[in-house]
Amino acid sequence: MQRGKGMKFVGDSRIKANNRMPNKPKDYSEYPGKTEAFWPDFLLKEWMVGAVFLIGYLLLTVAHPSPLQAPADPTDASYIALPDWYFLFMYQLLKYSYFSGAYNVLGSVIVPGLAFGALLLMPFLDTSKERRPSKRPIATSLMLLSVASMVYLTWESVDATDWSKVNTQGQITDKHLGLLPAVEVDTESDGYLIYEANASCIGCHGGDLTGASGPMLLGNTLTAEEVKEVITNGRGGMPGGMFEGTEEELNTLAEFIASLKEE
Template sequence: MHRGKGMKFVGDSRVTTHNRMPNKPKDYSEYPGKTEAFWPDFLLKEWMVGAVFLIGYLLLTVAHPSPLEGPADPTNASYIPLPDWYFLFMYQLLKYSYASGPYNVIGAIVIPGLAFGALALVPFLDTTPERRPSKRPLPTAFMLLAFCAMIYLTWESVANHNWEAAKAQGVITDKDLGLLPDITIDETSEGYEIYQAQASCIGCHGGDLAGVSGPMLLGNELTAEEVKEVISNGRGGMPAGAFQGTDEELEVLAEFIASLKEEK
């Protein structure tokens, strides 16, 4: 028997061939709006755009870090919190007459619910495969309306906010850093007892006179007459007539506060 004679070759489907077709995406030209494969072409482009924006945000956070304020104080009723920039449009919406006060539910729940509900229903209201905005008037109108409203409300919030007052109310004081003036308070004095009896004084300046919503009285540079003038007529955020007591008690209190000076 000669070599090769009588041998039969049977094809096996498990044996791979060398004439493979190249790995090319399907031709989507016959489908309107679909011109490329989702993986890897479209998804790779999305990842690249997302990476660019992520790097941009990281650079902004490094160049302009978030400002720090003093620790939160639940007893400070005069502090006005301000949300982050991406919620400023909601903050501004709640300032309008029919979205605040007795209508707060409308501004906080009803209007945002309608807006986000309309955006969520867009895929069901518009099922056309077109990508061009001119061919999709309904979703385009919804998105433009939402963007214009958010941009306008954000602009109004930034333009009308008192940024100087916001900066002052969140400033980090020596009290926050634990750097109080080295002043010994005579807690047996009549002036200290009068101060402790005034709820309005303690509410703003604290029981330790180190300040709460009002300034710290320890280490002040005022004279007794200046202290009396401030208590009687007010200054800045302090209203006039807050002191509840006699003229004699006012004199004693003014002398006591004026004496809270650090010895040099």
């Protein structure tokens, strides 16, 4: 008897079949409004678009790296704390009367929480299968309102900020922009040591002499006698008699400040 002759094979559900169906997307041409499978067709396109933007951001960061920030200066009394640009709209919101002070929780927690919560709940609030924005009024209106609010508040924050006083770490400074006078300061000189030892001097004009609550001393056009006169009798918002030291130290300090002229 030959092998297999006269034998019959029957199917058994306990035995796995070897002929698997190929992983082929379903044909959606017969379904109105659906032209392709989510996996892998649509999702692959999404990944490709995301990869293009990611490469673009990487090239941008390589071509324009973040500038080095200024060191922290505890003597800078004119410090203006500003968040990063993408949080300026919330910073501006907290300037309004009903979102600050006693209403600070409303402006910092409740209103942003409701706004972002509405965006998170949007898939459940708008269950329409339409893709055209005109056919989805709820989603379109909320998105346009959010974008318009963020753009307006960011613009108001930038417009209301005195950028000439933003001279601390993490912010745009004259030093970063190369707008400071080209003056070399000898921090080992007697004049600078006297300046540094007087809290009233360094507290108003900053440790780097670029100004804090007082004006910048770099690039001044005063003579030593004029500087001495200002220190002794005051000028503008600067009161006189603030210097604590001998007459000789005053002369040394005046000559040091007068020497800070732009080269």
